[in-house]
Amino acid sequence: xxxxxxxxxxxxxxxxxxxxxxxxxxxxxxxxxxxxxxxxxxxxxxxxxxxxxxxxxxxxxxxxxxxxxxxxxxxxxxxxxxxxxxxxxxxxxxxxxxxxxxxxxxxxxxxxxxxxxxxxxxxxxxxxxxxxxxxxxxxxxxxxxxxxxxxxxxxxxxxxxxxxxxxxxxxxxxxxxxxxxxxxxxxxxxxxxxxxxxxxxxxxxxxxxxxxxxxxxxxxxxxxxxxxxxxxxxxxxxxxxxxxxxxxxxxxxxxxxxxxxxxxxxxxxxxxxxxxxxxxxxxxxxxxxxxxxxxxxxxxxxxxxxxxxxxxxxxxxxxxxxxxxxxxxxx
Amino acid sequence: xxxxxxxxxxxxxxxxxxxxxxxxxxxxxxxxxxxxxxxxxxxxxxxxxxxxxxxxxxxxxxxxxxxxxxxxxxxxxxxxxxxxxxxxxxxxxxxxxxxxxxxxxxxxxxxxxxxxxxxxxxxxxxxxxxxxxxxxxxxxxxxxxxxxxxxxxxxxxxxxxxxxxxxxxxxxxxxxxxxxxxxxxxxxxxxxxxxxxxxxxxxxxxxxxxxxxxxxxxxxxxxxxxxxxxxxxxxxxxxxxxxxxxxxxxxxxxxxxxxxxxxxxxxxxxxxxxxxxxxxxxxxxxxxxxxxxxxxxxxxxxxxxxxxxxxxxxxxxxxxxxxxxxxxxxx
Numbered sequence: 001x002x003x004x005x006x007x008x009x010x011x012x013x014x015x016x017x018x019x020x021x022x023x024x025x026x027x028x029x030x031x032x033x034x035x036x037x038x039x040x041x042x043x044x045x046x047x048x049x050x051x052x053x054x055x056x057x058x059x060x061x062x063x064x065x066x067x068x069x070x071x072x073x074x075x076x077x078x079x080x081x082x083x084x085x086x087x088x089x090x091x092x093x094x095x096x097x098x099x100x101x102x103x104x105x106x107x108x109x110x111x112x113x114x115x116x117x118x119x120x121x122x123x124x125x126x127x128x129x130x131x132x133x134x135x136x137x138x139x140x141x142x143x144x145x146x147x148x149x150x151x152x153x154x155x156x157x158x159x160x161x162x163x164x165x166x167x168x169x170x171x172x173x174x175x176x177x178x179x180x181x182x183x184x185x186x187x188x189x190x191x192x193x194x195x196x197x198x199x200x201x202x203x204x205x206x207x208x209x210x211x212x213x214x215x216x217x218x219x220x221x222x223x224x225x226x227x228x229x230x231x232x233x234x235x236x237x238x239x240x241x242x243x244x245x246x247x248x249x250x251x252x253x254x255x256x257x258x259x260x261x262x263x264x265x266x267x268x269x270x271x272x273x274x275x276x277x278x279x280x281x282x283x284x285x286x287x288x289x290x291x292x293x294x295x296x297x298x299x300x301x302x303x304x305x306x307x308x309x310x311x312x313x314x315x316x317x318x319x320x321x322x323x324x325x326x327x328x329x330x331x
Numbered sequence: 332x333x334x335x336x337x338x339x340x341x342x343x344x345x346x347x348x349x350x351x352x353x354x355x356x357x358x359x360x361x362x363x364x365x366x367x368x369x370x371x372x373x374x375x376x377x378x379x380x381x382x383x384x385x386x387x388x389x390x391x392x393x394x395x396x397x398x399x400x401x402x403x404x405x406x407x408x409x410x411x412x413x414x415x416x417x418x419x420x421x422x423x424x425x426x427x428x429x430x431x432x433x434x435x436x437x438x439x440x441x442x443x444x445x446x447x448x449x450x451x452x453x454x455x456x457x458x459x460x461x462x463x464x465x466x467x468x469x470x471x472x473x474x475x476x477x478x479x480x481x482x483x484x485x486x487x488x489x490x491x492x493x494x495x496x497x498x499x500x501x502x503x504x505x506x507x508x509x510x511x512x513x514x515x516x517x518x519x520x521x522x523x524x525x526x527x528x529x530x531x532x533x534x535x536x537x538x539x540x541x542x543x544x545x546x547x548x549x550x551x552x553x554x555x556x557x558x559x560x561x562x563x564x565x566x567x568x569x570x571x572x573x574x575x576x577x578x579x580x581x582x583x584x585x586x587x588x589x590x591x592x593x594x595x596x597x598x599x600x601x602x603x604x605x606x607x608x609x610x611x612x613x614x615x616x617x618x619x620x621x622x623x624x625x626x627x628x629x630x631x632x633x634x635x636x637x638x639x640x641x642x643x644x645x646x647x648x649x650x651x652x653x654x655x656x657x658x659x660x661x662x
Contacts, residue, residue, distance in 0.1 A: 040342060084413055084454030118521040119450045123415030123591035135488050156661050157466050178587055190449040191522020194587045256509055256525045260454035330487050
């Protein structure tokens with residue numbers, strides 16, 4: 001099942017059920033007016049949403065509309081337009097390993113047991129065509145291509161197996177970062193606030209069963225195609241070199257707290273050890289240039305630049321639709 | 332105007348308007364079913380809520396109920412039962428100054444210009460009588476008495492003056508911390524996740540005008556009475572030694588992002604330079620014992636311990652009602 005949200009009338013948007021080809025959709029209506037409301041009573045809402053999904057797929061649903069056209073017109077919000085909690089992990093250690101190797105240093109053993117994680121803002125996420133906005137290019141605007149899981153209620157102390165059962169939906173995240181603000185902010189010791197912008201989500205979020213064999217071991221085994229201004233930046237596979245699975249990251253987040261339905265957990269920027277896969281963020285490209293060529297050459301994003309993130313299945317079908325947006329000066 | 336929320340039927344609770352004495356209340360009903368909904372359309376909701384408040388105050392409102400009894404029965408939720416963003420500053424530098432002085436060191440000048448701030452979880456805040464829950468006492472359970480501001484929409488880059496106008500409500504926060512988990516977590520460099528528990532809020536939140544002259548310069552000039560098991564821990568004044576005002580902290584949070592209506596910003600643990608005022612958290616008591624007596628003696632909270640936080644005006648009236656709750660083993 002694939003779910004999306006149209007913008008308005010409220011800040012939580014309007015839940016719609018989308019076909020596999022991302023062409024037609026129908027409003028969920030009585031089944032659940034918003035995704036947040038569906039997540040809060042999933043057992044009741046899910047079968048009704050699935051029935052709607054099958055009707056759309058079979059061309060039997062009444063009141064369908066052209067989802068692709070709505071997306072192109074900028075009327076599609078993030079599937080979950082706002083989340084109460086956004087906890088972003090660091091599943092991929094390749095960049096850390098690469099930097100440490102270059103200086104004949106080792107990655108601390110604890111990095112493989114205890115995930116890095118920060119809590120960020122998700123009170124107003126960008127839709128897949130909404131602009132990335134910043135007051136100045138001087139912030140060092142960067143994309144971060146990730147996979148995100150949206151969960152149901154998770155109890156404090158839940159094991160990864162329990163966390164795995166709580167994964168309701170999977171989607172793509174562009175976790176926008178302001179790189180030049182980060183070193184000074186992290187030096188203060190309290191994590192990111194100013195260093196992170198709003199997230200953008202892909203047009204749809206999919207239930208794990210919809211992903212078939214591509215979703216296994218709590219990882220999504222597909223390449224994320226990342227491009228800036230139409231030029232390939234990389235296509236690392238989210239299932240490769242992921243030290244931590246999404247259920248492990250969810251369990252980490254839940255160690256000392258309940259996670260409420262609608263919490264979103266991210267993998268961190270996808271990165272593979274194979275250098276041929278390229279990058280899902282500009283910072284890693286710059287880091288490698290610094291190490292290998294003595295200076296970073298890839299610029300951060302400028303106003304007018306276009307960022308595209310997309311993930312395709314074996315048949316070439318876009319699984320979640322593309323995040324495809326431009327960088328704009330905030331006004 | 333004083334606002335509160337009853338628990339249920341949904342996770343956002345039911346908004347009620349409370350009299351100044353915290354005795355009688357009335358459901359806001361059509362004016363706004365929940366506080367979050369009121370914050371999202373404040374210009375429309377505020378006059379209707381104020382009219383209800385005046386009717387309750389004058390004994391003219393229909394359908395009032397005994398708020399004090401509802402509170403005692405555990406039916407009162409946090410005024411805002413869940414917030415999309417919770418950003419907690421560090422307005423009070425006294426503990427840092429004290430520790431540095433003891434080792435003949437100075438507080439870096441930047442600490443007085445650039446506030447420390449972390450983003451925490453607020454997807455399920457505790458009501459004022461709900462238990463603090465932890466899986467084990469070994470986490471080093473601590474209270475942190477703070478003042479919190481709940482804001483309307485704030486634009487990216489807003490100046491403190493603009494942020495001041497966005498303050499809709501003020502309340503008390505117990506920002507529960509798990510002290511023994513914090514050093515290892517902060518050493519990872521990404522801030523707090525496991526080191527912080529859910530927040531508890533006071534029974535009511537008040538509009539700034541309700542606070543009269545006690546709210547000035549973006550600070551609340553009243554003492555926070557903190558007790559553990561009925562024994563005074565301290566009563567530092569939130570208006571004294573606050574290096575940053577709440578509007579300055581809000582502006583810091585908004586530097587690179589819009590803040591959505593319902594965002595909550597905290598002062599950080601209240602602390603005064605005058606040692607006679609005592610403490611609003613156990614950690615500071617332990618720190619001072621460590622410096623002055625060579626070892627920390629005050630224990631962290633144990634299961635069964637009771638924490639009370641309250642703030643009274645010049646007339647002895649509790650402004651927000653007390654946060655008064657016990658520590659329990661999570662089950």
